[in-house]
Amino acid sequence: MSNATLASITDLVRETATTDNAEVLQWVTEVAELTQPDSILWCDGSQDEWNRITSEMVEAGSLIPLDKNLRPGSFLARSHPADVARVEDRTFICSEDEADAGPTNNWVAPAAMRAELMPLFEGSMRGRTMYVVPFSMGPVGGAITQLGIEITDSPYAVLNMRIMTRMGQQALDGITPGSEWVRTVHSVGAPLVDGAEDSAWPCNDTKYITHFPDTLEVWSYGSGYGGNALLSKKCFALRIASVMGKNEGWLAEHMLLLKLTNTETGKDYHLSAAFPSACGKTNLAMLQPTIPGWKVETIGDDIAWLRPGKDGRLYAINPEAGFFGVAPGTGESTNPVAMETLWGNTIFTNVALTDTGDVWWEGMTDTVPEHLIDWQGNDWTPESGRPAAHPNSRFTVPIQQTPSLARDWYEQDGVPLDAILFGGRRATNVPLVAQSRSWNHGVFVGATISSEKTAAQEGTVGELRRDPFAMLPFCGYNMADYWGHWLEMGEQLGENAPKMFQVNWFRKDEDGKFMWPGFGDNSRVIDWVIRRVEGEHTGVETAVGTIPAPGELNLTGIEEVEKDLDKIFAIDPASWLAEADLTEEYFAQFGDRLPQALTAELDALRERLGK
């Protein structure tokens, strides 16, 4: 680029900037010089700004406004058919030392990755607007809160970031000279040169989702989708934040967060749960109990940050401000709270469009519409023989629209945790619920979770894979070190540590049918969990943990489940011993970084299984 153009880009940044923080200005200037946008917009997070961006996108054909009476303030976006999920094989952790990324991450040295990326980013925003999106993860000023900026050329990403984070001027003002903040850069990788026409969903066949934990940076290229493009989410709040947490003594987790109140005693509890992608976090976070005695309120559905508080307990926040939830399977009968939340102000991505200008997806209603426009924009009827909505289609909606939102979401410094759940999608072997014997046993359970793959990541749905702590795609450093960090946290918390449980809503019978009704009825499991925390239930010890004693699990109203209960809780020593062998193989890849405590837990498990 000529010096004249460089000078004009510097001017453009200075003229448009809404901060005088020199560090921020310098970084934005560097990125602008590299990517060469036509214009720059510093986002203030206002309603005006939202209105302007949505109007422009509707005009350009990249957003479809929904009927104002049916779904006010809401829009449908259709992605490129090949840009529909996170791309785990294009996701990289670029730590200086390969061993720090660990065997479960793709690694490239930072300098090598920069050399690969910079030519791609060079001029990648030509013909486009570069948006500077400041955001806060957690309440500005909170004890667990962190700040960041996303630079992006995707207005779709900007709109989603406004819903998903506390985005705008307040966050930018919070970034003071010398303070810690995370720098994230995103480009769809589709420059508009020589008057080229834009497409409705620009993206590039070449994709890179790269993380530089040593310098707290994310560089994402080529995708407009969810976790690839909303860099506050998986890239920052999990991959980068997990490293920050390791260094600073806290935890960044793929967990929902909820509040339970015992309506008889008035006592409240807080619980978090780690389930892999598309395995029920949003649903559990919005749980409507089917048994009396409990009020459940939502704090978060995807990410929780955990940090010991002054009183020695473990405190948690939901750093996000919205839900990016799976649409299919969300309906009146499964998740009425979500359905109510989605009344308006929602961006839908890759769902179907009805003839009345509303949205539809599989499982939304019992009756299937006779005609729809499917997620790719084609006519659809029930005879079409393909889903109308993409299996990983999503809604983006402000958390404050949730009727079940707990006041605790606003708590500056988070809420104290009483219990932590680990789960996955397991058709066999794993019982409905089992309490871990100790913190270390709980860490072992979390570390060895496997789950059937879902549509949330590219690849084969249904295949069983290890997904420790539901963090396999999200841990920004060596997984064995991460387990070590959890073990240390337990030592620090001691008696104050939350209790740990393994759950599985997905066990199937011989005919492939789910044996446990799930959804609202999961309140029965939560009821048992809290009564264990309170020491009200004695439970029965098994080789894999404590399960409910006969009569402890409240089945009033679903007595038909009684006949399957033995199968729902069956623990077959032979299959568990076979899994223990697989665990040993799995652990082996971590070499001497594997914490000794986990080997000890594996030995103890085999012992209890009667080897």
Ligand code: GTP
């Ligand atoms: P991510 O946003 O990808 O992290 O997913 P998530 O963990 O929030 O998953 P979500 O709650 O959106 O659920 C994903 C799918 O699991 C949906 O199709 C739900 O209908 C289904 N599901 C959730 N809870 C249950 C349950 O208790 N039983 C059964 N059988 N299915 C469930």
Ligand code: SPV
């Ligand atoms: C997940 O896949 O776990 C999600 C969706 O929550 S994404 O934001 O794409 O990561």
Ligand code: MN
């Ligand atoms: Mn998730």
